Amino acid sequence: MGRRKVELKRIEDKSSRQVTFSKRRSGLFKKAHQLAVLCNLELVLIVFSGNGRPYEFSSGNRLLHSHESR
Numbered sequence: 001m002g003r004r005k006v007e008l009k010r011i012e013d014k015s016s017r018q019v020t021f022s023k024r025r026s027g028l029f030k031k032a033h034q035l036a037v038l039c040n041l042e043l044v045l046i047v048f049s050g051n052g053r054p055y056e057f058s059s060g061n062r063l064l065h066s067h068e069s070r
Contacts (some may be wrong), residue, residue, distance in 0.1 A: 023049055028047065033059060036060075
């Protein structure tokens, strides 16, 4: 039994959309970390949620400057 193909379309239910975003964001950050370790590189990844909240990942020792205005 393999994985199903996911039809790429907007998730209408707000709660389901938030859960999917959170899970996929975590998976994306995990893959970014793996890439940084395997290729010995510094990586910065910034993802914005649907309502504009930024989420950051940095693999290096350099500090990210906060870009939130709050």
